[in-house]
Each structure stands twice: as C-alpha cells, then as structure tokens.
Amino acid sequence: MRPKIRLSAAVVAALVASVLTACGGSGGSSDPGSATSGTINWWGWTPTDTATAQNYISAFNKQYPNIKVNYKLVNISDWVAALRPALASGKGPDVFDMQPGAYVTQFKSFAEDQTSLAQQALGSDWKSKVAPIGISGLTADGKLTAMSVGAVYAGMLWINGNLFKQYNLQPPKTLDEWKQVCQAFKSHNVGCFVQGAAQEGFDQDTLQSIANSVQPGLWTKASTGDAKWNDPGIVKTLEIWKDLFTGGIMQPGAVGYQQYPDSNNDFLTGKYAMVMMGTWYTQYATTKAMTAALSAAGVSGAKPFPILPIAFPDVAGAGNSSEMYGDADFGLAISTKSKSRAAAETFVKWMTTTTAGQQVIADQLNDLPALKSVTPDFDSIQLVDPASQKSPVQDLVTKVGNVTEPREALLSADVQTAILAAATSVATGKASPQDAANTLQQAAEAAGETFK
Amino acid sequence: MTASSVDEVGQRSVQSAGGVGGRPNQHRRRTHRPPGLPWILPALILSVGLIYYGIGYTGYISTLNWDGISPDAQHVGTHNYARIFHDPVFWAAVRHTVVFFVVTFVIQTGLGLAFAVIMHARLKLAAVYKVIIFVPVVLAPAIMAPVFRHMFAPDGELNGVLRAVGLGSLAQPWIGQTSTALPVIMFITIWEWTGVTFVLYYAAMTQIDPAILEAARMDGAGPVRTLMSIIWPEMRGTTVALAILGAIGALKTFDVPYLVTIGGPNYATEFLGTYIYRQTIPLDHVGYGAALSIILLVVALVMAVILQWAGRDRKARD
Secondary structure, three states: OHHHHHHHHHHHHHHHHHHHHHHHOOOOOOOOOOOOOEEEEEEEOOOOOHHHHHHHHHHHHHHOOOEEEEEEEOOHHHHHHHHHHHHHHOOOOOEEEEOOOHHHHHHHHHEOOOHHHHHHHHOOOHHHHEOOHHHHOOEEOOEEOOEEEEEEEEOEEEEEHHHHHHOOOOOOOEHHHHHHHHHHHHHOOOEEEEOOEOOHHHHHHHHHHHHHHHOOOHHHHHHHOOOOOOOHHHHHHHHHHHHHHHOOOEOOOHHHOEHHHHHHHHHHOOOEEEEOOOHHHHHHHEHHHHHHHHHHOOOOOOOOOOEEEEEOOEOOOOOOOOOOEEEEEEEEEEEOOOOOHHHHHHHHHHHHHOHHHHHHHHHHOOOEEOEOOOOOOOOOOOEOOHHHHHHHHHHHHHHHOOOOOEOOOOOOHHHHHHHHHHHHHHHOOOOOHHHHHHHHHHHHHHOOOOOO | OOHHHHHHHHHHHHHHOOOOOOHHHHHHHHHHOOOOHHHHHHHHHHHHHHHHHHHHHHHHHOOEEOOOOOOOOEEOOOHHHHHHOOOHHHHHHHHHHHHHHHHHHHHHHHHHHHHHHHHHOOOOOHHHHHHHHHHHHHOOHHHHHHHHHHHOOOOOHHHHHHHHOOOHHHOOOOOOOHHHHHHHHHHHHHHHHHHHHHHHHHHHHOOOOHHHHHHHHHOOOOHHHHHHHHHHHHOHHHHHHHHHHHHHHHHHOOHHHHHHOOOOOOOOOOOHHHHHHHHHOOOOOHHHHHHHHHHHHHHHHHHHHHHHHHHHHHHHHO
C-alpha cells in the first residue's frame, strides 16, 4: 500500500501546490513595457459616467493612438471591496483613482511613487505649477501616491433656477429664510432641499458648512485634533443640523436617502429645488452634461434646466461668510504590479501635467484642473442658460482658487463613520446633540486621533 | 455514488467476466477494488482545505489588529472579542437578528400553511396561484432591491396608494426612519421566502393519509379542528425543518438590508452579516471582522446543537 499512499500524497501535494500557486497570483513586472503602445486598464469611481471618461480617453488617443485605455466605472460604495482584492492579486488595474484621506492610507502600498514623473514632466519646480491641495492630500510617508487630475470643492448649494423663478423666490441667506423658502415650495407641492443623509461624505459637507457658519475653521481644527469633537461649537452645529430636519428643510426620510442616486435623481428630475453638492456639479450647468444626466436619471425627453450655485446660508446667524473647502477630487495612481507601467505613466502624465489633457478636464467642469495655468474655456462651453449661469459659475471657479480648507483629507474612515452615526442619531432623535458629540469624540479617540 | 453501489458494480463486472462466485472471484474483486482516497479526495480538499482551513485562519486573524493587506499585523490576543461585548452596534445586530427570525418565521409559517391548505382544496386556477406564490423565491434580491427602495420611498408607490385611498396620514418615509426600516426588511423577506414555506407544507400535506382525514370528518371534526388536531401535528417535522432554515437564514441575512437600507438608518437594520462586511471591507478592521465572524460561527453552532437536541428529544418522546 505504500506506493499508493505515496501516490495519493503526491496528488494531494500537487493539488495544494496548484491551489496555492493560483491564489498567489503574479507579482509585479520589472519590464515596464512600451511607453507609446499597449493596453492599460483604468478603474475609477469618477468620472461617474463612462461618456466623460471616454471623452478624456479620446482626446488622449489623438496624441497616443496606440495606447488603448479601458475605463471601468466602479460605484464608490463598492470601491474598496472591488479594488483591494484586484490590486492584491496582481490582476487589477494598471491605473486607478486615488482620493485624499482614507483611500491613500488603504492603497498607498499598491501605488508607484510619482515624484520623479512629476519632476520629469514639469521640472524641478513642479510643486509651484500644481494646486497645492492636490499634492498634500495624495502624499503619504513622503510618497506621492497619485498625480492630481483636478480638485473639487464644496460648501455651497445648487438650486434649480427655473423653480425659483417660477415661484418668484429668492435664494435663502439665513436659516429662517431657508425655512420660509421651503414652506413656499411645499405650498406648491414642490420639494425644497434634498440630501442623501445616509452617506457620510455628504453629511460631512453639510455639517462642515454649518460648523463654518458657527465658527469658521472649527471643523478642520476638530479634524486635526486642535479642537474636540464635543466642543460647544460642534454641539451647536449638531443642533442646527437637527433643526434642518425639524424645521421642514430636509426632505422626509432623508436618513434613508443616498446622495447618489436618490438625491441626485430627485434634484435632476425637478422634484426638489435645492441640493448640497460641490463643484463637481458644475458640469451639469452645461447642456451636454445636463442632458446626459437627465437621461441617466430616467427622464426621457426632459428639457435641461439651469442650475445655479449659491452660498451656503448663514444658518448660525453669526454673520460668518460661507467658507468653502476642498480636496483633490482624484489623482491617478499607477499600480506597482502593472505590466504596462510605461504606457500607464504616459497616460497619467498626459492627463495630469499637459496643457492639452488638463484643458479637457477643465472644460468638462467635473473637476477644476490641477495645473494652475489651465482654466475652463467658457467661450467654448455651452451652458444651459448663459444669461443666468455664466456669471455665478465663473465666480465660483474664481472663488475656489483661493480655498485652502481641506474637505475629507484629514478624516479617517473610522472618524467618518462616527460622524455619520452622530448625524443620523441626532436626526432620528436617538441622541441629543451633546450626547452624539460626546460619542463622536470617544470614537475619534478610539480610532487613534490625538487631541491637544 | 455510494459505497454499496460501487461494490455492486464491481461484483457485476467480475461476474460478467466469467466468475460464478466462490473464493477466487471474491479475492479478485477485493484485489481490483479501487482505493478509497481518490473518491473522497475532492470532498476532502473542499471541506478540509477550504472550510476548516478557512475557519482556522479566521480564528487566527481574529487575534490580530490588521487591515487585511499590510505586512505588519499586530497581535492583540482576545482584545477584539472583549471589544465586541462592549460594542452597541453588535448587540443591536443581535437584537435585530432575533426579532427578524421570530417575526419572519411566525408569519411565513402562518401564510405558507394557509396557502398550502387553500391549494389542497379544489381551487380553480390553482396552478397559476402556485406560480404567483413561488415566483418571488426565484427573483434575485439584487434585482428587487431597487424596486423596493422605490416602492417604500417617501414619494413611492405605497405612499401613493395610501394617499389615493384617503389614508395619506399613514404615509411614511418607510425606509428613512428607524421605526419602520426593520419591518420593511422583514416584509421583503417574508414576500421573498413564503413560497418555500408554502411548497414544503404543500408537499408534506400530500403525505397525510386521506383515510385519517376522512375518519376525522366522519367523527364530526370541522375544517378548523381538522387543521389544528390532525394537519398541524403532522406538519411538525416540516415546521422544525423550516425553523432551522429560518434561523440559518436570519444569521446569514445580508443581501436585503445591505441593498435596501445599507444597514441603516442609524444601524436600525444592521445584522451580523452586514456588520461583519462593514467592519471588514469599508473600515479595514479585518481582525475585528474575523472576531465577529467567529462569534457568528459559535452562535450558529450553539443553535445547531439546540435544534439537534430538540429533534432527538422529539424522537425520544415519539
């Protein structure tokens, strides 16, 4: 029987070895491949529609026709679950989106350091040519994990210009005016303000804007540990947040809504007149993007309507101006396991450091370009209603150029989750603003945030 | 193929080769009988290699503070387990699981039994009704989730119907408030799985001897008495099986709450499955998620032992 046992053992060993080999995947390749030809796979949660990504790729292919770029759109809620095993297995993308904050922490070990790429493309003084907000947030442990494509900023509201005009209403500037506007819309059976309060990122935007109304910069101080999350100003912020729900501003069931697709679709289909979105929404000021977005929202034959950015109301009544905040929207990281690294570098370099690539980004109005020398060409951009939109949109683009306050870059995933828990527990009446703030502070400490 | 059938095949092949029984043929059969290991190897690799290795590995990483990919995992002993018992979201998930199991099991059992009894009556278009009841079982939750999200939205179909019939005061943001989100998840689950309960009860009822029912009728038992005193006791085995399936299903619940409410609002529909996913994937707490998985495994094992014990007790009484 011994030969049989040996044979069986060999079969088992072979099977186990083959399984282990299959699980091990392939490692990185030392050969970077051709810089001007080949196929690269780009995974991203943004651009949120493949048509926009295809627009970028088409422009890239005019200069590099032999590099085929496959864009795979992954919903942001599935991003970590999809990307982590893909990168770990070595079968993932050559190029992937990177966002300041938690994603940099999670995926920095899979990203090539792009410092030399930046120096090669822009010279030794490359940092002076790129928006600083796009460098700091994407750098970890001295490694530039991704080159910023562009930045996004938040801290304002978008309104449906047609609905405000139809009911002869003015954009609100205070909390009371906001409530009155909502009452007026409600009397006409039109929704007022819609928010996906089930998603932490968008709750943070609203809370950060409220906090900036209470005490400018307080939110950032809490994010860096210079103030505590149960600071009286944060408690006041949560009280005002609660008032948005009880005062008839937030839509019913907001804590069960997701910003995408629920709130986005409701706003674009004209069910609600106001939404809390950032500069990435500027693209819907254009006829082309608005038409595509309406189609994606399931509205057939709908006529695009003009959307307008307005300042976040002074909800605390303290007279503080609406401070905006922002991060690099996304950078492009190159996988350390890419087998087409040279082609991937060509694509990333073109998208992030060339005037041609950045102009395409700028004119899309999804992101404000990373290169300081590039601005949107409003003469070639077709707005839905230039008469009402051109001035506020241009003002917005100008205003955000001076923004230095970070949006999410300083927050870990644990703290973001704790912020969502605080926001929803206050909104649903399960906790008082003070109790929720205390719990948030405890959670932040447990997550390793240190406070002075 | 079972061992006995293998022996029978072997015996037949030997006989057909010219043997007519007797010791020499028996010796040849033993000599040519194939070794057992190759037959069980696939199952052995699957169960030992994947399942038990997986459990063991999960047990190991439950003692780590680890994000799942970094090379420097930190050994924390039983810290993750100690943390679980002070985690309010974990206890909320346990409460939701218990409530979910009790409510869905009771209602599904009642509905499934009622449908089975009705379908055993001479009903016109019974085949059509059976299909209608069973169709939800084969529809993927991923397909139905957006439908239910729309149906229970503040301006969704349910509230539209309520307003249309003059019950607008009952209109609610059903999945947007903690008080109604869990009932919505239970409703969807009942809608989805009552078909299975119905089919099992329907099949079990066909096994009841018609003579017993006839005897009951002759003794003057009405439909309700017949149902309670004859049909229901005869269904005990099926009910126990459904209870086991329901309990397992409750412990494994993930798809419907994740797709419809993402475990919210404010953790109102968090289950063990969704919480393990939340901790392991979006939050990178792979060690903590593994500890939660081990707790889930222990709960499932305890439940299995209890149900097994209950089954033996029943046999002993019988």
